[in-house]
Amino acid sequence: MIRNFIEWVMGPMGRxxxxxTALTFFSLAAFxxxxxxxxxxQPIEFTHKLHVGLGIQCLYCHPGALRGPSPGLPTQTxxxxxxxxxxxxxxxxxxxxxxxxxxxxxxxxxxxxxQVPDFVHFTHRPHIAAGLNCEDCHxxxxxxxxxxxxxxxxxxWCLNCHKTRxxxxxxxxxxxxxxxxxHY
Amino acid sequence: xxxxISRRDFLKLATVGAATTAVLTGCGPASRYIKRExxxxxxxxxxxxxxxxxxxxCRECAAGCGLIVRTxxxxxxxxxxxxxxxxxxxxxxPRGQITLQGLYNPNRVRGPLKHARGEGLxxxxxxxxxxxxxxxxxxxxxxxxxxxxxxVAFLLxxxxxxxxxxxxxxxxxxxxxxxxxxxxSSIFEARxxxxxxxxxxxxxxxxxxxxxxxxxxxxxxxxxxxxxxxSPVAYSRAYAQMRRGNPKIRGYFIQFESRMSQTxxxxxxxxxxxxxxxxxxxxxxxxxxxxxxxxxxxxxxETVDLNTVISEAGVRLETLEHIAQLVVEAFTPIAVPGGGAxxxxxxxxxxxxxxxxxxxNDNVGKPGGVSLSPLSPNQDVYHSPAxxxxxxxxxxRMNSGEIKTLFIHGINPVFELPTSLGFAExxxxxxxxxxxxxxxxxxxxxxxxxxxxxxxxxxWGYQRVTTGVTQSVLSGxxxxxxxxxxxxxxxxxxxxxxxxxPFKDEMEFLQSKxxxxxxxxxxxxxxxxxxxxxxxxxxxxxxxxxxxxxxSPSAASALGTNLTVEPAQFAGEGExxxxxxxxxxxxxxxxxxxxxxxxxxxxxxxxxxxxxxxxPETAHELGIENDDVVKIISEAGEVEASVYLYPAIHPExxxxxxxxxxxxxxxxxxxxxxxxxxxxGAHFNEAGDLAFAGMKVKVEKTGRKQSLSRxxxxxxxYGEGMGEExx
Numbered sequence: 001m002i003r004n005f006i007e008w009v010m011g012p013m014g015r016x017x018x019x020x021t022a023l024t025f026f027s028l029a030a031f032x033x034x035x036x037x038x039x040x041x042q043p044i045e046f047t048h049k050l051h052v053g054l055g056i057q058c059l060y061c062h063p064g065a066l067r068g069p070s071p072g073l074p075t076q077t078x079x080x081x082x083x084x085x086x087x088x089x090x091x092x093x094x095x096x097x098x099x100x101x102x103x104x105x106x107x108x109x110x111x112x113x114x115q116v117p118d119f120v121h122f123t124h125r126p127h128i129a130a131g132l133n134c135e136d137c138h139x140x141x142x143x144x145x146x147x148x149x150x151x152x153x154x155x156x157w158c159l160n161c162h163k164t165r166x167x168x169x170x171x172x173x174x175x176x177x178x179x180x181x182x183h184y
Numbered sequence: 185x186x187x188x189i190s191r192r193d194f195l196k197l198a199t200v201g202a203a204t205t206a207v208l209t210g211c212g213p214a215s216r217y218i219k220r221e222x223x224x225x226x227x228x229x230x231x232x233x234x235x236x237x238x239x240x241x242c243r244e245c246a247a248g249c250g251l252i253v254r255t256x257x258x259x260x261x262x263x264x265x266x267x268x269x270x271x272x273x274x275x276x277x278p279r280g281q282i283t284l285q286g287l288y289n290p291n292r293v294r295g296p297l298k299h300a301r302g303e304g305l306x307x308x309x310x311x312x313x314x315x316x317x318x319x320x321x322x323x324x325x326x327x328x329x330x331x332x333x334x335x336v337a338f339l340l341x342x343x344x345x346x347x348x349x350x351x352x353x354x355x356x357x358x359x360x361x362x363x364x365x366x367x368x369s370s371i372f373e374a375r376x377x378x379x380x381x382x383x384x385x386x387x388x389x390x391x392x393x394x395x396x397x398x399x400x401x402x403x404x405x406x407x408x409x410x411x412x413x414x415s416p417v418a419y420s421r422a423y424a425q426m427r428r429g430n431p432k433i434r435g436y437f438i439q440f441e442s443r444m445s446q447t448x449x450x451x452x453x454x455x456x457x458x459x460x461x462x463x464x465x466x467x468x469x470x471x472x473x474x475x476x477x478x479x480x481x482x483x484x485x486e487t488v489d490l491n492t493v494i495s496e497a498g499v500r501l502e503t504l505e506h507i508a509q510l511v512v513e514a515f516t517p518i519a520v521p522g523g524g525a526x527x528x529x530x531x532x533x534x535x536x537x538x539x540x541x542x543x544x545n546d547n548v549g550k551p552g553g554v555s556l557s558p559l560s561p562n563q564d565v566y567h568s569p570a571x572x573x574x575x576x577x578x579x580x581r582m583n584s585g586e587i588k589t590l591f592i593h594g595i596n597p598v599f600e601l602p603t604s605l606g607f608a609e610x611x612x613x614x615x616x617x618x619x620x621x622x623x624x625x626x627x628x629x630x631x632x633x634x635x636x637x638x639x640x641x642x643x644w645g646y647q648r649v650t651t652g653v654t655q656s657v658l659s660g661x662x663x664x665x666x667x668x669x670x671x672x673x674x675x676x677x678x679x680x681x682x683x684x685x686p687f688k689d690e691m692e693f694l695q696s697k698x699x700x701x702x703x704x705x706x707x708x709x710x711x712x713x714x715x716x717x718x719x720x721x722x723x724x725x726x727x728x729x730x731x732x733x734x735x736s737p738s739a740a741s742a743l744g745t746n747l748t749v750e751p752a753q754f755a756g757e758g759e760x761x762x763x764x765x766x767x768x769x770x771x772x773x774x775x776x777x778x779x780x781x782x783x784x785x786x787x788x789x790x791x792x793x794x795x796x797x798x799x800p801e802t803a804h805e806l807g808i809e810n811d812d813v814v815k816i817i818s819e820a821g822e823v824e825a826s827v828y829l830y831p832a833i834h835p836e837x838x839x840x841x842x843x844x845x846x847x848x849x850x851x852x853x854x855x856x857x858x859x860x861x862x863x864x865g866a867h868f869n870e871a872g873d874l875a876f877a878g879m880k881v882k883v884e885k886t887g888r889k890q891s892l893s894r895x896x897x898x899x900x901x902y903g904e905g906m907g908e909e910x911x
Contacts, residue, residue, distance in 0.1 A: 064233010
């Protein structure tokens with residue numbers, strides 16, 4: 001039985017079947033990888049490029065980054081504070097979605113793009129306090145339309161930065177490469 | 185390896201397979217696809233991206249532990265104990281932690297509705313019934329019901345206290361009968377017996393406080409104070425203090441109970457006495473202690489016959505003498521009555537014998553001894569929950585047609601009360617039943633209207649702390665999140681409907697109850713006027729005295745009367761004594777929370793089900809094995825459950841946890857396990873509490889097997905399951 005199957009696989013039809021299977025797997029894999037690289041669909045096509053380009057500071061909408069673990073997402077009242085004064089809000093097709101959310105008092109279901117696994121305790125505050133800018137990790141948002149992640153947020157990437165920035169400060173280096181600093 | 189496939193080809197194929205598997209499984213974290221809803225309108229005092237913490241009071245039982253709930257963007261995330269709260273000092277029990285699963289429970293009553301009695305509040309797929317009334321209509325229904333004031337009755341649970349106070353005032357002003365409060369915990373804690381015993385011995389009805397924390401020898405007679413009894417977190421703290429608080433002495437702990445409970449498992453000595461002989465045993469130890477101390481024998485212990493005790497209780501004289509010796513040598517010995525010891529026909533005598541034993545050891549009103557719990561700051565007299573006897577009288581009033589409209593809040597009597605009391609049948613004689621249930625429980629199913637109250641974490645209120653601490657405590661509750669559904673505070677509904685009380689809403693009523701505390705200097709905070717007081721009350725999670733003000737009762741005459749402890753009467757026919765106990769994990773209302781269901785029982789490790797504990801030797805004689813389904817028959821009814829062979833139970837006793845066996849109550853609770861309350865007959869002790877441990881039952885094999893899911897190995901630590909059971 002097995003011998004017959006192997007003989008068939010080694011024959012011309014078998015080789016084609018193996019090729020098709022392999023191609024299927026590869027394309028699925030490629031699709032999977034692609035999926036991790038494209039920004040997810042958001043309920044509103046919010047353009048960071050435009051808002052940051054207008055001179056709005058990151059911390060205006062994400063103030064938690066300065067004080068705690070999570071930067072936070074802006075409330076609808078914050079969006080509406082500016083947008084209700086703009087004529088375009090009520091004429092633009094893209095902004096109709098926002099108007100719909102606000103007027104029907106429905107929460108906007110944003111999909112976060114920069115994620116670390118649950119076993120990592122990431123805190124924004126010390127990073128800002130150490131003088132990092134938002135774009136050092138999140139990329140230049142003046143060039144990005146819908147929020148996307150410029151790099152894979154894995155441990156090697158964290159450690160790489162910790163090591164290069166503090167190569168000459170052994171005390172800090174020890175603290176910042178200790179497992180318990182992030183995994184506790 | 186076949187000769188047609190080369191080693192090289194094989195390796196190639198294997199590599200391709202491994203690579204594709206690795207790539208496919210590594211397509212990014214699942215949390216990538218979560219959604220986050222920010223605030224629509226953020227309260228001013230929150231800061232975007234930072235958690236906000238609220239102090240409130242746990243409502244999973246009546247103990248009144250203080251909680252700190254972490255919220256993020258308007259959602260309750262995590263519950264911890266309030267470190268400053270005198271009851272729990274930052275600790276919680278599992279039920280407190282899991283109160284969040286009540287808040288987010290998929291089966292909640294989503295708004296006011298009217299339905300035919302017995303009709304479900306969710307469909308077969310557990311999708312909740314949509315609300316079919318507006319709140320204006322609901323308030324009108326309540327208003328119409330309150331018009332016929334004489335026929336109105338309130339049946340409340342043991343929490344929250346502010347609603348009890350409000351309905352008391354309401355009932356008083358419309359001329360209706362005073363509200364009655366009850367719950368399964370009232371049955372299993374026998375609070376009425378404790379308060380009657382203190383009244384008889386100390387001349388003052390109050391909830392006794394047992395200061396085990398400062399004691400160096402604790403004799404517990406069935407009191408499961410590390411599980412659910414009275415104030416489990418406070419007593420667990422005290423237990424730790426007893427063991428480790430004094431660097432010189434490690435407190436010694438002896439538990440008398442016919443089944444090894446979680447509390448008994450923590451004891452240094454577990455004495456499995458014959459059921460119903462707790463009173464005899466304590467009297468015998470009392471006599472031996474009095475003899476060892478010398479002097480005149482107190483009248484209370486004069487008539488004790490040691491030989492009778494030894495044969496009745498099944499303990500050896502050496503054991504009693506050894507314990508008496510420990511008592512004599514201890515600095516502050518204390519005896520604690522509770523649980524199954526009080527749920528007997530002679531439960532009051534047992535409680536009195538145990539209190540008299542404390543008097544003999546001269547610990548009344550002293551550190552490490554018995555005192556009376558202080559009243560709460562805004563309380564004038566101790567309100568004990570109703571006894572089972574009073575509840576039965578109430579059911580009699582329902583049956584006589586005297587009660588036209590019944591308001592039910594905070595209790596699920598159709599499930600919690602023994603069927604033999606006939607509550608479900610009595611409902612048929614009540615014209616209108618209005619339930620304020622948060623969850624679709626059995627009683628809500630059997631009601632005409634359901635006007636859901638908020639969940640405890642969405643509610644205002646306060647809870648009086650009746651035991652567990654020596655200072656006077658009023659524990660405060662506040663909403664930590666805005667209501668998830670179209671629910672409304674029952675206090676607001678009653679106020680809007682009655683229009684007789686001078687309060688605009690619940691908050692105004694609460695403030696009226698705080699008025700006397702404004703300006704008081706001896707509390708956790710002091711505020712000059714009511715709004716400041718309310719703000720501090722929210723911030724601190726309540727108001728409490730900073731010094732002990734427990735009452736030291738007069739115990740002079742306690743030893744002067746003869747203690748007669750008659751043998752306990754057991755109802756029904758059968759070879760086994762039946763000992764139901766409240767599940768340490770589920771409590772009375774935890775069955776709809778999956779984390780609690782998944783939490784293994786501390787002694788048997790069983791999850792998600794009801795079991796019957798039978799001694800392996802007894803089971804062997806009957807030919808019963810682990811996981812056999814047996815039928816337990818009492819005079820009141822019968823239930824079926826799987827057997828758990830439990831070596832740590834008296835051979836003549838079988839035990840069953842209370843908490844499962846729901847026929848409603850949502851997707852996690854319904855149709856799971858069996859309810860031992862169906863086996864309990866309507867027998868009471870002298871204080872009117874149910875003699876729940878005073879039943880005898882028969883056990884019949886059904887020939888079926890139903891495996892219990894349990895955490896421990898099936899082979900067991902005693903090697904059971906290795907022999908003929910599973911050849």
